Amino acid sequence: MAMDGTDQNNLEQGIYTKDATHLRKNGHHRRSLSDLSPSQKCGAWVSHFQQLFVLFIGADWIYLMLLGFVVAVLSFTVDIFVDLFTEAHRWIYNLADSHVVLQYLAWVTYSLLLMCFAAGFANIVSNKATGSGIPETKTSLRGVMLQEYFTFRTLVSKVISLTCVLGSELPVGKEGPFVHVGSVCAALLCKFMSLFSGIYKNKSRNEEMLTVGCAVGISCCFAAPIGGALFSLEVTSMFFLTRNYWRGFLSATFGGFIFRLLPVWNRKEETLTALYATKYRLDFPFDLQELPIFAAMGIVCGFGGAFFVYLYGKISLFVKKQQAKKSFLMRNCFFYSALVSVLISTLTFPPGFGQFMAGQLTKKDSLISFFDNRTWSNHGIVADFDNDDYLAAWKHPQANVFIILSVFIIMKFWMSALSITLPIPCGSFVPIFIIGAAFGRLVGEGLATLFPDGFNVDGHIYHIVPGAYAVIGAAALTAGVTHTISTGVIMMEMTGQISYTLPILISVILANMISQSLQPSIYDTAIRIKKLPYLPTLSWGHREKYNIYVEDFMKRDVRYITLNSTYRDIVKILRSGNLKTLPLVKSAESMLLLGSVERAQLLGLLTQRMQHNKQNASTMPNRYKVRFQMSTEESASATNAKPMKSALKKPSVDEEEITSVYDSGLNLKKFFCSRPEIEAMEDDSDAEDDTILQEIEEWEEQQLDEQVTFNSCKIDPAPFQLVEHTSLHKTHTMFSVLNLDYAYVTSIGRLIGAVSLKELCKAIEGNTPGDGVRLRPVLSTFRDRGVRGTRTETIALHQLLEHPLSSCANNI
Amino acid sequence: MAMDGTDQNNLEQGIYTKDATHLRKNGHHRRSLSDLSPSQKCGAWVSHFQQLFVLFIGADWIYLMLLGFVVAVLSFTVDIFVDLFTEAHRWIYNLADSHVVLQYLAWVTYSLLLMCFAAGFANIVSNKATGSGIPETKTSLRGVMLQEYFTFRTLVSKVISLTCVLGSELPVGKEGPFVHVGSVCAALLCKFMSLFSGIYKNKSRNEEMLTVGCAVGISCCFAAPIGGALFSLEVTSMFFLTRNYWRGFLSATFGGFIFRLLPVWNRKEETLTALYATKYRLDFPFDLQELPIFAAMGIVCGFGGAFFVYLYGKISLFVKKQQAKKSFLMRNCFFYSALVSVLISTLTFPPGFGQFMAGQLTKKDSLISFFDNRTWSNHGIVADFDNDDYLAAWKHPQANVFIILSVFIIMKFWMSALSITLPIPCGSFVPIFIIGAAFGRLVGEGLATLFPDGFNVDGHIYHIVPGAYAVIGAAALTAGVTHTISTGVIMMEMTGQISYTLPILISVILANMISQSLQPSIYDTAIRIKKLPYLPTLSWGHREKYNIYVEDFMKRDVRYITLNSTYRDIVKILRSGNLKTLPLVKSAESMLLLGSVERAQLLGLLTQRMQHNKQNASTMPNRYKVRFQMSTEESASATNAKPMKSALKKPSVDEEEITSVYDSGLNLKKFFCSRPEIEAMEDDSDAEDDTILQEIEEWEEQQLDEQVTFNSCKIDPAPFQLVEHTSLHKTHTMFSVLNLDYAYVTSIGRLIGAVSLKELCKAIEGNTPGDGVRLRPVLSTFRDRGVRGTRTETIALHQLLEHPLSSCANNI
DSSP, X not given: OOOOHHXXXXXXXXXXXXXXXXXXXXXXXXXXXXGSOHHHHHHHHHHHHHHHHHHHHHSHHHXXXXXXXXXXXXXXXXXXXXXXXXXXXXXXXXXXXTOHHHHHHHHHHHHHHHHHHHHHHHHHHOGGXXXXXXXXXXXXXXXXXXXXXXXXXXXXXXXXXXXXXXXXXXXXXXXXXXXXXHHHHHHHHHHHHTTTOGGGGOHHHHHHHHHHHHHHHHXXXXXXXXXXXXXXXXXXXXXXXXXXXXXXXXXXXXXXXXXXXXXXXXTSOSSOOOTTOOOOOXXXXXXXXXXXXHHHHHHHHHHHHHHHHHHHHHHHHHHHHHHHHTOGXXXXXXXXXXXXXXXXXXXXXXXXXXXXXXXXXXXHHHHHHHTOSSOOEETTEEOOOXXXXXXXXXXXXXXXXXXXXHHHHHHHHHHHHHHTTSSSBOBSHHHHHHHHHHHHHHHHHHHHHHOTTOEEETTEEEOOOHHHHHHHHHHHHXXXXXXXXXXXXXXXXXXXXXXXXXXXXXXXXXHHHHHHHHOOOHHHXXXXXXXXXXXXXXXXXXXXXXXXXXXXXXXXXXXXXXTTOBHHHHHHHHHHOOOSEEEEESOTTXXXXXXXXXXXXXXXXXXXXXXXXXXXXXXXXXXXHHHHHHHHXXXXXXXXXXXXXXXXXXXXXXXXXXXXXXXXXXXXXXXXXXXXXXXXXXXTGGGSOHHHHHHHHHHHHHHHTSBOOOTTOEEESOOOEEOTTOBHHHHXXXXXXXXXXXXXXXXXXXXXXXXXXXXXXXXXXXXXXXXXXXXXXXXXXXXXXXXXXOOOSOEEHHHHHTOOOHHHHTOO | OOOOHHHHHHHHHHHHHHHHHHHHHHTTOOOOGGGSOHHXXXXXXXXXXXXXXXXXXXXXXXXXXXHHHHHHHHHHHHHHHHHHHHHHHHHHHHHTTXXXXXXXXXXXXXXXXXXXXXXXXXXXXXXXXXXXXHHHHHHHHTTOOOGGGGSHHHHHHHHHHHXXXXXXXXXXXXXXXXXXHHHHHHHHHHHHHTTTOGGGGOHHHHHHHHHHHHHHHHHHHHTOHHHHHHHHHHHHOSEEEGGGHHHHHHHHHHHHHHHHHHHHHTTSOSSOOOXXXXXXXXXOOOOGGGHHHHHHHHHHHHHHHHHHHHHHHHHHHHHHHHHHHTOGGGSSHHHHHHHHHHHHHHHHOTTTGGGGTTTTOOHHHHHHHHTOSSOXXXXXXXXXXXXXXXXHTTOOSSSOHHXXXXXXHHHHHHHHHHHTTSSSXXXXXXXXXXXXXXXXXXXXXXXXXXXXXXEEETTEEEOOOHHHHHHHXXXXXXXXXXXXXXXXXXXXXXXXXXXXXXXXXXXHHHHHHHHHHHOOOHHHHHHHHHTOOOOOOOOSSOGGGGSOBHHHHOBOOOOOEETTOBHHHHHHHHHHOOOSEEEEESXXXXXXXXXXXXXXXXXXXXXXXXXXHHHTOSSSOHHHHHHHHHHHHHHHHHHHTSHHHHHHTSOSSOXXXXXXXXXXXOOHHHHTSOHHHHHHXXXXXXXXXXXXXXXXXXXXXXXXXSBOOOTTOEEESOOOEEOTTOBHHHHHHHHHHHTOSEEEEEETTEEEEEEEHHHHHHHHHOOOOTTSOOOOOTTXXXXXOOOOOOOOSOEEHHHHHTOOOHHHHTOO
């Protein structure tokens, strides 16, 4: 008999488990190999090696290095293909230089075709691949696992269409999608490794690995392991355990190493260096007088970042409305993408408007030119650097460099905000980065023109370095959009220059302060627009959250079951809502919380009752009995096929079937019959006698009024509980670090309410309007900050003994 | 009447609270200023400004910047004085160059005097200032607040004696003490700011600020804001919330900025640069062939780091034993310090043995020389660089540079391990750093000698840069000792060079892997030796922790009180242990956990009963009644003095007094009498009649058998509960992130056990031997890794209804 993967795995785990238990029990009394016969010895050696192999495979570092390797290779491959695509673009464009219309057609059509292919591929293979993927990863790490986002299909769809999108030179980035790709790789690798070692089946361990995947994704985009590890934590996690800190670093370092090693092997580079290595002077990086300018840049970038998020939100909502209306624009996935692609490539067409915005430069080229350590301008006219294609783009006979840079910034700003709303894989990090660098370059060149003599310090002349301004601008604007500090670190690693630590950090922090008090981050905005179940972070200043208590926002009418509940009560409760777990209290009078029961368990109880009735159905009407027996036997034989799965976690009942029976209305007849049976009954209903039907109904009514016996039901005896005087701040911490979806509110063991993610979100944000995005007033956090005296989170018993339970009494 | 600080503060908070409530209640219906009369207007403006001021003071960034400023100024001041001390040392040494004995005396005595002063000052002013302070800070952040470590006295003691220790040129560092100094400053600043704004009274907020203090401390030592923020997280926190991430960065950046700005203002430096700025080439930082060497260095440093920790542990334990024995060596605080100081300064005496270990160089000088971008040696002989005092130290006519470097490493290794066990403020970071740098320099110089032609890549010749090896060695060895990854980041920020990111990270990670599987970190070792209540982190590979469950290590005989407990039971329980909180169950039969009661609350109940008896003491013997009345009136008038404090949290009873009464033996007579009264009774006991005494005792017995009424007692209705099948791994996470000291183990609401920090530590580490340090066998984590199938953490009700409660029944 051939064993499938799962069985083999179970077996292996079994062997291993037995062995481990044996080791545990016998302590140091292991049987030595010399006591055994040769054949036994051989078997022992094989099992020994098997065990060692499992141990080896189960070691964290093997997994982490594999993950780094896979993502680095993917990232490098994407880069190579993107380079090929853009080279081909230039080649076709140059080939058609006989006529400008022909050239225009070549320029636009190439982008259009790649774009359409990307949009089509993404939407046909797996539409989970569209967008950046960071919001979904964030939600999954919060505990609400969006399984379909972590499949092989999504990975293929994402990588291939991302390559085409980047090849079409749309102003979108690779980092967001690669955070997603990294986490998909992490999830798939866990699945793959679980074939060899049972440790990869542990859910919480695999969730820890998702964070690592994000870190690797970033690290392999920018060759920035430290920044990547930190950025992934800031963007995707609510909190992290210091003991897991090294994982992200190990994997990101190895990934970054491989990512930079591949070009060296490929003979493209000499050795491992930074991605955009700069060569600014080290001895006098900047003057003290420049610091206020850096700070001002941070503030401007903060406002700019907030405005970008605002613009993105507005466009997204517009697109969403059009989609909801099924307007002409949105009828299929191609049209909108094609329109935007044509618009953008028309505007960047180098002989056309593109000449005023360096249209022929790719993203990479423009970054290299911005970070150049020379000063471009001499009173606005670009100096002549021989054989530098990059700088030539910024030189224009009619317009000076300031105008071109300004046009570049303005055009790229709205183009980027527009592009990242398309239904394709796209990130916002790199386009923002480029805009920020352009802004920095603009400021730097301006200053270099204003102060052509630079600074005179102790007789030494130090000129202004406009490239450094570009670095700081890029870091600050990205920080403003993403609300992270680690963009500064990424920037340093990307440019291979750390002498600007202080200016970068100062401007990044200022940009964060400004933009956080104006808008949520771009990822949080996306989460709100997509209405994903996510807990918002407490904002920059969150003092007022200490003064709101659980009792102020908890849900007071909680549905519950008691030890005395009847089957009818359970059916009613299950039909009344979609709660995953229900609290079990001792009685409706005492409200003492005993634990919580999962919905599936309750469904299991009902099925069990059904089977129980089959066996002792002395009171059942005859005809019905026969039918009942038939149908339950059928279902029993069906469930026999996979006994292991069903025996372990779920009761052997198809939840969907039962709930669908419920959903078809409170027809009690249907409750104890399976669907085919009911159909059969309805088919020959003309042959039925009315009296028999009535008999059945009466019997059923009687059955339903019996008390539930919870004997075989698994109960979680310690569901998470809060006290009514727990502050919002503390509740937020609890929900964040424990990944809670709900918590019960109790007073001395009595259930008095419940808080779910929904209530908590509301309490943190206030009521969000229907569109899901709230544009907060400027510096709103400085308003209405009340500090009430700290209440102790305990309560007097006598208050509770007289506690009005009226709020709960009207349940069931 | 003059108001003291607390009153004023209460008042202000009161005003503020009222105002805030007013705002909350009236929503947008605020009264506009124009409706008021001029005098009212003025008052309104004043209160408005007052409110604005409180808001301003309460803003996080004000606090964070202040903190950064204070610590930076402290750090800079310490540096200036240390420089002065070392300069004076050299001056005296050079002054006495007429005779070598005189010179020796000058060299040794100077160190000795400073050392003795430091030891004396630290031990007399506040002996909490001794040691690095990181273990204590770590413990405090874990939730066990060691209050006496965060006082102004400790701060003064630490800063002044640290300056002297550093001035005496003992091989100890400033970073550990500055982590402590930073957190003390954070705590003190919170206290100071709480005079202006009530928000600074929030305990959890202040704890968050302690972490920030650590980050600032590191940042102001090395001018490394990013590395500082990360290092403080790695070393002091078990976990962190992403929403607090920016605080550390803001404060550390501002601190680092001020720390580097002060020398510029002081005309010592031209502009803000890295502390030990290097100038290695940027275009070709290293060749691929060098990577295996970097990796090998990481591995060696891992072993070296573990050995350092081992050595430190052994010396510490030896010192501790001597202290316990009160041996001659340890009889006073000076002797041991003086002995070590004389030993070390004798060995480093430049004309003596010091000439073979560059004895005349200070820590700063040797670091500068190690990070030098020139190659020192030509086949082992130091090249002649003009006017370089630093390099001259490594040149010796009889010995080549390899020998001197080796001697330096070996001598500094044990000297550092010895020095950090002294009862003075001392850190291990910088000495380790120097040893690592020396090791790296040794390897680098060796390679430069072996391959004098360097690497030939595409026709370019690139020589080996030994300084870079020093950078990597320093990062790796520090990582091995501290078990952190951020040392790599600190290294980059210190040297102002980021091109070696990958080699640094690779060697740091390898060093971590090796040393973590051999030894706990130096801070954890110190925690174990000092027996501080700290939860150890799960080690590098912690798979087996998924297979141990709470039921395997919980404490089964838990002391509890029931709703039917008598006063006698409470007295018994309070006397039987030192538990801070006691579980309250419904009855001994049902064991339903209702909540937990604090020890202080129970003491309060007893006092209350006492006062209650005073009022309705109809059954009380006459004589006793008079006395009782007298004593309680006294205590009532005493408590009246501070009614606000006592009314809020504590019952109006001096806990110490009551417990001391308990501690003096179960004399029931004493229970209802206050101490002075008992003394009075004992004084005139000869005049007492035996019958009266007996009467009193009988009455007391009767009183004690009454049931407790919990009406006025504050009960925490939701103490933290675990299920018996919670894994050790999950329990560890819970205890870490929630800062728990204990948790009750329940089954469907029934109390079946308890887990405290102690049990958890034992479960994680196994039983530690009596000396508190366990030296783990090599790669122990690879042994005995069993993977049992994942058990679900729920339990069947019927199991629990029949649950044997015998384990709990024998309590009380």
